[in-house]
Amino acid sequence: MRMGILTGGGDCPGLNAVIRAVVKTAVHEYNDEVIGIRDGFSGLIENRVHDLDLDRASGILSRGGTILGSSNRDNPFEYGDKSTGAVRHIDVSDTVVENFHKNNLDCLIVIGGDGTLDIAHRLSAKGVNLVGIPKTIDNDLNSTEVTFGYDTAVGTVMDALDKIQTTAESHHRVMVVEVMGRDAGWIATASGIAGGAHIILIPEIPFHPEVIARKIYERKERGKHFTVIVVAEGATPLGGDRVIKRTVEEASESVRLGGIGEWVANQVEELTRVETRCTVLGHIQRGGSPSAFDRILATRYGAAAVVLAHEGKFDHMVSLQTPNIVAAPLTDALHQMKRVNVNGSHVITGKNIGISFGDK
Numbered sequence: 001m002r003m004g005i006l007t008g009g010g011d012c013p014g015l016n017a018v019i020r021a022v023v024k025t026a027v028h029e030y031n032d033e034v035i036g037i038r039d040g041f042s043g044l045i046e047n048r049v050h051d052l053d054l055d056r057a058s059g060i061l062s063r064g065g066t067i068l069g070s071s072n073r074d075n076p077f078e079y080g081d082k083s084t085g086a087v088r089h090i091d092v093s094d095t096v097v098e099n100f101h102k103n104n105l106d107c108l109i110v111i112g113g114d115g116t117l118d119i120a121h122r123l124s125a126k127g128v129n130l131v132g133i134p135k136t137i138d139n140d141l142n143s144t145e146v147t148f149g150y151d152t153a154v155g156t157v158m159d160a161l162d163k164i165q166t167t168a169e170s171h172h173r174v175m176v177v178e179v180m181g182r183d184a185g186w187i188a189t190a191s192g193i194a195g196g197a198h199i200i201l202i203p204e205i206p207f208h209p210e211v212i213a214r215k216i217y218e219r220k221e222r223g224k225h226f227t228v229i230v231v232a233e234g235a236t237p238l239g240g241d242r243v244i245k246r247t248v249e250e251a252s253e254s255v256r257l258g259g260i261g262e263w264v265a266n267q268v269e270e271l272t273r274v275e276t277r278c279t280v281l282g283h284i285q286r287g288g289s290p291s292a293f294d295r296i297l298a299t300r301y302g303a304a305a306v307v308l309a310h311e312g313k314f315d316h317m318v319s320l321q322t323p324n325i326v327a328a329p330l331t332d333a334l335h336q337m338k339r340v341n342v343n344g345s346h347v348i349t350g351k352n353i354g355i356s357f358g359d360k
């Protein structure tokens with residue numbers, strides 16, 4: 001086979017590990033040829049591709065980011081055309097199909113989250129043979145137990161929380177740490193548990209500022225004069241809205257979240273009079289070397305995707321259903337975000353050990 005591979009949407013640790021596994025499996029196991037497509041679907045719209053042999057895919061297992069580049073402004077069905085001065089969205093999906101054939105590709109391996117895999121599914125309907133690989137630090141994709149990148153991001157936040165704990169305790173402060181995750185609270189919940197947070201605020205559980213204040217007082221009464229709060233960027237107070245930093249017309253996801261951490265910090269300071277600071281971890285969570293878990297998962301996903309391509313299992317993505325990697329139809333994965341179960345083990349465990357989720 002001759003395969004193309006692209007990485008779309010926001011980057012995350014483990015993308016290079018997938019690329020490496022795809023190339024190694026394709027070459028060693030099937031004697032296939034692989035070409036790399038630059039910057040997500042942009043590379044197929046503008047036909048920017050190059051050979052991806054064993055040499056080029058070597059030495060990248062531990063590297064964060066993606067050697068192919070990525071983009072979240074390249075939806076071929078709504079491509080931002082700026083030639084007229086104003087941004088106008090045009091459908092260039094036929095160009096993508098043309099370039100797929102021009103490069104003599106038998107299959108496309110698409111590594112991405114919800115947005116990228118949705119584009120993949122629509123291209124599949126236009127006759128492009130493709131297999132998806134689920135990635136996102138947010139872990140919010142349906143149809144797979146875990147996406148790669150998530151474990152590393154949780155580890156990064158945990159390290160930050162370890163550091164925040166000591167300065168919070170020294171200064172008797174409340175420290176609010178805002179983390180990514182969009183409308184899912186996976187990163188906040190897991191890192192909060194791993195990093196010993198006292199309060200975790202997630203989009204799935206609207207919070208009351210008064211409940212947060214009460215928890216801080218309770219801790220003070222027990223002689224704990226500091227509190228660490230992890231807040232997911234998509235968390236909202238009961239009856240309130242998400243805090244939006246900016247809206248960006250040409251991006252596939254036009255809403256940029258950010259600012260809830262500062263809002264919570266102000267509320268807390270007002271209600272408790274305890275000195276409070278906010279740290280926004282931002283894109284640090286997307287960078288760095290993948291954890292062992294993510295390297296293994298990414299490698300299993302990459303190898304399995306090549307096998308699926310040879311089985312002709314197109315319009316599917318690889319999915320972790322422990323202990324196996326299986327094929328899941330792309331349609332099942334899309335438009336149904338996997339959110340934290342408010343009655344699930346993570347939240348119950350957190351509550352059992354005294355973590356407040358700001359609800360009661």
Ligand code: F6P
Nearest residue numbers: 010136137138180181182257286
């Ligand atoms: O989906 C991954 C993610 O990192 C989200 O957690 C975050 O809201 C968003 O991407 C940030 O996107 P950008 O890189 O466009 O700022």
